[in-house]
Amino acid sequence: MFTRPRTWFLVTLAASAVLGYFQNQIDPYFADVLTRIGINITLAVSLNLINGHTGQFSLGHAGFMAIGAYTAAALTMFVGPTIFPASPPQILLLLWFMAALFAGGVVAAAAGLLVGAPSLRLKGDYLAIVTLGFGQIIAVIFRNIEPLGGALGLNGIPAYTNLFWVFAAAALTIYVITAMVNSTYGRGFIATHDDEVAAEAMGINTTRCKIVAFVIGAFFAGIAGGLYGHFTLTINPKGFDFSRSIEIVVMVIAGGMGNTVGVILAAVLLTLLPEGLRQLSGVSPSLHWISESRPLLYSILLIGLMLLRPQGLFSFRRSARVKV
Amino acid sequence: MTEFLQQLINGLSVGSMYALIALGYTLVYGVLRFINFAHCDVFMVGAFVGFYAGLNVHQTSWGGGVLIMIAAMLVCAALGIVIERLAYRPLRDRSKLSVLITAIGVSLLLENAGQLVFGPNPQPFPEIFPSRTFEVGGLVISSKDIVVVIVTASLLAILQFIVLKTRIGTAMRAVSFNSQAASLMGINPNLIISVTFGVGSALAAAGGILWAYKFPKIDPLMGIAPGLTAFIAAVIGGIGNIPGAALGGLLIGIIETFVKGSRYSTWTDAISFLFLILILLFRPAGLLGKLQPEKV
Numbered sequence: 001m002f003t004r005p006r007t008w009f010l011v012t013l014a015a016s017a018v019l020g021y022f023q024n025q026i027d028p029y030f031a032d033v034l035t036r037i038g039i040n041i042t043l044a045v046s047l048n049l050i051n052g053h054t055g056q057f058s059l060g061h062a063g064f065m066a067i068g069a070y071t072a073a074a075l076t077m078f079v080g081p082t083i084f085p086a087s088p089p090q091i092l093l094l095l096w097f098m099a100a101l102f103a104g105g106v107v108a109a110a111a112g113l114l115v116g117a118p119s120l121r122l123k124g125d126y127l128a129i130v131t132l133g134f135g136q137i138i139a140v141i142f143r144n145i146e147p148l149g150g151a152l153g154l155n156g157i158p159a160y161t162n163l164f165w166v167f168a169a170a171a172l173t174i175y176v177i178t179a180m181v182n183s184t185y186g187r188g189f190i191a192t193h194d195d196e197v198a199a200e201a202m203g204i205n206t207t208r209c210k211i212v213a214f215v216i217g218a219f220f221a222g223i224a225g226g227l228y229g230h231f232t233l234t235i236n237p238k239g240f241d242f243s244r245s246i247e248i249v250v251m252v253i254a255g256g257m258g259n260t261v262g263v264i265l266a267a268v269l270l271t272l273l274p275e276g277l278r279q280l281s282g283v284s285p286s287l288h289w290i291s292e293s294r295p296l297l298y299s300i301l302l303i304g305l306m307l308l309r310p311q312g313l314f315s316f317r318r319s320a321r322v323k324v
Numbered sequence: 325m326t327e328f329l330q331q332l333i334n335g336l337s338v339g340s341m342y343a344l345i346a347l348g349y350t351l352v353y354g355v356l357r358f359i360n361f362a363h364c365d366v367f368m369v370g371a372f373v374g375f376y377a378g379l380n381v382h383q384t385s386w387g388g389g390v391l392i393m394i395a396a397m398l399v400c401a402a403l404g405i406v407i408e409r410l411a412y413r414p415l416r417d418r419s420k421l422s423v424l425i426t427a428i429g430v431s432l433l434l435e436n437a438g439q440l441v442f443g444p445n446p447q448p449f450p451e452i453f454p455s456r457t458f459e460v461g462g463l464v465i466s467s468k469d470i471v472v473v474i475v476t477a478s479l480l481a482i483l484q485f486i487v488l489k490t491r492i493g494t495a496m497r498a499v500s501f502n503s504q505a506a507s508l509m510g511i512n513p514n515l516i517i518s519v520t521f522g523v524g525s526a527l528a529a530a531g532g533i534l535w536a537y538k539f540p541k542i543d544p545l546m547g548i549a550p551g552l553t554a555f556i557a558a559v560i561g562g563i564g565n566i567p568g569a570a571l572g573g574l575l576i577g578i579i580e581t582f583v584k585g586s587r588y589s590t591w592t593d594a595i596s597f598l599f600l601i602l603i604l605l606f607r608p609a610g611l612l613g614k615l616q617p618e619k620v
Contacts, residue, residue, distance in 0.1 A: 057421055059428075118605050126604065128424060129359070129555065133597030136552075140594040242548075246432065253425060296436035302429030306422050307414055 005179045012171035020164025031163060035231055037271045038166030039224050042173045044251040044267040045260060046220035049177050051249065052258035053186075054213040055193030056120070060131035061221050061248045063138040066240035067111050068104035068222025069229035070148055073157045075100035076230070078147075097160040101169070101226040108222025109215045111138075116214035120207060135245055139237040153236025154229070161231035169227055173220045178260055180216070189213055193258065243295060250298050253305055256312020265314050273297075326462045331585050332578065337469035337538065339577020340476035344531035345554030346561065346569035347483065348524030354500040354564040355513075355520045356412070358420050361427035363528055364551020365434035366404055368544060370396045370529025371449065371536040372442055378450040389453040393475075393533050397526035404525025405518045413514070438544030449540040452533070472534045479530055480570055483523070487566065496520055500564070549593070553580065556600045562610025571612060 023031055043061060050058045080096050119130040143151045180186040188209045191199035196206050229235045247270070255266030274294050305312070345367055352360045373396040381388045381395075411430050415423045455467045487493040498506040499516045507513050535550060536542045557576040561568025576596055583595050603610065 055421075057424065118601065126559075129559070130597075130601060130604065132552075133556075133600060137594040137597050140591060144590050246428070249425075249428075293436060293440060295432060296440065299429050299432030299436055303411060303426055303433060306426040306429065307411070310418065310422055 005175050005182070009171055009175035012174070013168055016164050016167030016171060019167060020162050023163050026163075033271065033275055034163055035161065035166050037268050038163070038170045039228050039231070040248075040251065040267040040271050041170040041264050042166075042220055042224040042227070043248045044255065044263045045170070045173050045177055046217045046224070047248050048252050048255070048258065048260060048263045049181070049189070049213050050217040051252050052256075052263065053177075053181050053193060054189040054210055055257075056210055056213070057128045058131040058214070058217070059128050059242070059245050059249065060115070060133075060135035060138075061217070062240040062242070062244035063131075063135035064108040064112060064218040064221035065225035065228065065244070066138050066142060066235075066237065067108040068101075068225030069235050069240070070104075070142060070154070070225075071107045071222070072097075072100040072104035072226030073154050073229045073235060074148065075103055076158055076160065077154065077156070094160070097165075097230070101165075101223050104226035105219040105222040108225065109219035112215045112218025113211065116211045116218075120210040120214060132242065132245075135240070135242060139241060142237040149236070151237065153234060153239070155234045157229050157233045157235070159230060159233055161227045166227055166231075169220075169223050173223075174260065174264070177216070177220075190258075246302075247298065250302055254301065254313050256315040259312055259315050262312050262314030266312070269313075327585075329463055331581050333463070333465060333469055335578030335581035336574065337472045337577075338581055339574035340473050341531050341534050341538070341573075342550065342554045342557045342577045343570040343573025344476055344479065344527050344534070345550060346558040346573045347480075347566065348528045348531075349555050349558040350561075350563055350566060350569040351496075351520050351524040351527075353558070355496065355503070355517050356423075358412075358423045359427065359555065360521075360524070361424070362407055362430040362434060363524065364547035364554070365431050365438070366400050366407075366525045366547075367528040367532040367535070367551060368438060368542075368547035369403060369434065370400045370525075370532030371542045371546065372438070372544075373399045373529065374452065374533040374536060375447060375449055375542060378452055386453065392452050393530060396529040396533050400529035400532075401522035401526040404521040404528075408518060408521040413517075435544055435548070442544050444544065446541040446543040449536040449542050451540070452537055468538050472538060475530065475534060479527060483527070484566065486523070492516070492519060553596050556596045559600060560603050560610055562613025565610065565612050568610055568612035572610070575611075 019026075019034070026034070043065065047058065047061045050056050050061075076097060080093075080100075084092060084096070115131065115134045119127055142148060142153075148154060181189055188199065188204045188206075189212075191202065191204050192206045192209045199206050199209075225240075232239075251266045251270050252263055254270065255261075255263030277294065277297075345363065348363045348366070349360060352358070352363070374392050377392045377395045381391050407430055411426050412423055415426055453467075453471050455471075457467065458465045485493075487496060495506065495511045495516050496519070498509065498511055499513050503513045506516075531550075531554075532547070535546070553576055554573060557572035558569045559572070560575065561570070561572030563569075576599070579599065580592060580596060583589065584592050607613075
């Protein structure tokens with residue numbers, strides 16, 4: 001599908017501009033769901049680079065998201081007003097928001113480097129534990145930084161996020177990651193995933209590949225976090241806990257690890273699922289417990305997928321390049 | 325000094341519970357080479373079995389307490405065996421990653437099912453053993469701490485006996501060493517793996533009961549934090565290594581208790597992970613890894 005990524009990128013960018021322009025005409029609930037979908041696509045596709053294409057296993061994606069969210073929010077809330085005159089022009093605010101998102105991504109990427117460089121020498125399950133621990137440590141750190149609200153978190157973040165930003169970020173993520181994986185350099189990621197020893201023998205520096213994948217994945221997770229913060233307008237350390245990471249992991253696994261289109265579809269599906277369940281409980285109160293037990297559903301989905309369809313829901317090729 | 329000793333006693337008792345849980349991780353890692361993420365939730369189930377058994381068994385007597393503990397250990401051993409049979413065995417030939425993901429799924433399943441079945445709110449755990457406090461030279465020692473340490477030490481001794489002296493223990497070591505060669509020698513690896521899961525889960529249940537006895541509030545998510553810490557303890561001691569798990573558990577328990585007692589108490593959750601990252605960087609095999617070839 002993504003044989004011509006650049007065309008796709010420009011088309012989606014234009015589409016998101018149109019969406020953003022007509023945002024006010026869209027039903028607010030629908031716009032809300034669309035925003036969540038866009039943010040989840042960004043998160044899932046960026047995690048797919050680490051867990052899918054490169055074949056590592058990160059359980060700390062929400063941690064990078066938290067870093068991006070806090071950095072961007074701090075920039076627009078505290079730093080912005082001190083350097084701008086009172087009531088700055090709209091365009092300046094938007095540019096500043098863009099810079100804040102970017103900064104959030106960069107700080108998250110730096111954190112990715114900090115965590116990845118020592119721990120990516122570890123294999124599979126150890127890496128999973130270290131990234132899990134990283135997520136935990138991030139939450140503890142933010143809980144201890146009083147200027148950023150401590151355990152209560154930040155409130156009153158300006159509502160800059162709209163559909164344009166969300167889908168532009170998603171399009172950019174998909175474009176960069178697809179183009180990268182399909183490049184000569186990016187083949188190294190796939191080689192690392194397929195067979196590390198053989199890749200090393202072919203002269204690929206697998207540790208470097210893993211770190212690059214980790215840093216880029218973290219960058220986009222940071223951007224998604226920034227968007228998320230300026231969308232919910234309030235963030236706290238609890239919102240980026242282990243279960244948030246797991247949600248993203250489930251999206252990647254349901255879509256099929258390394259299958260970008262599948263992961264996007266899974267992100268859409270798994271964002272709509274709870275909304276659908278909520279509608280279901282509106283139909284009959286006796287179905288209420290289903291919508292209450294979303295995490296239960298996720299866990300059953302995870303086990304069922306691993307046992308029955310380890311290649312993901314959306315992989316139909318017989319010899320799909322999946323080695324789960 | 326009194327303060328120091330007091331914290332040390334506390335740390336020892338918390339640490340020995342970590343050691344009990346860490347043993348389960350280490351045993352399973354020894355035979356299957358994967359991290360059983362669901363282990364910490366078996367620990368939680370153990371505490372809840374104790375809670376419900378406590379309603380029927382005459383409480384606060386030594387016999388009753390032991391009965392409750394044995395009941396919880398049996399139920400959890402069965403649970404562990406069932407989990408392995410249904411979720412892990414079908415994936416035995418697949419990559420380790422898919423087993424790991426399934427294990428995370430099982431863990432989430434137990435937590436969320438626990439919230440539906442047991443209710444999400446914390447419940448008070450009954451006093452299953454009689455308890456009183458002693459005062460020795462300014463130190464306040466609760467009999468709870470003594471019970472915890474004694475039970476852990478005896479379970480450890482029993483485990484060490486099983487692993488080193490019995491036929492089944494020899495088979496466990498053989499499977500851990502080389503599962504294929506072991507099966508050529510007439511050992512049934514599936515049976516041994518089931519037994520290992522059973523033993524590990526029973527230890528988790530004992531840990532859960534002791535934990536609930538010392539910190540008498542139980543809820544379906546109570547396993548996550550001690551489970552993670554205990555896993556770290558297992559890695560620090562050298563995963564797959566039984567004395568290592570015990571050592572790691574004690575070490576982590578003591579360190580954590582001291583941090584909790586200092587003015588950096590809000591950082592407690594992060595400290596064990598920090599310790600883990602340091603160990604993995606400088607001694608990836610763990611403190612006792614490699615040094616002792618005995619692996620189970």
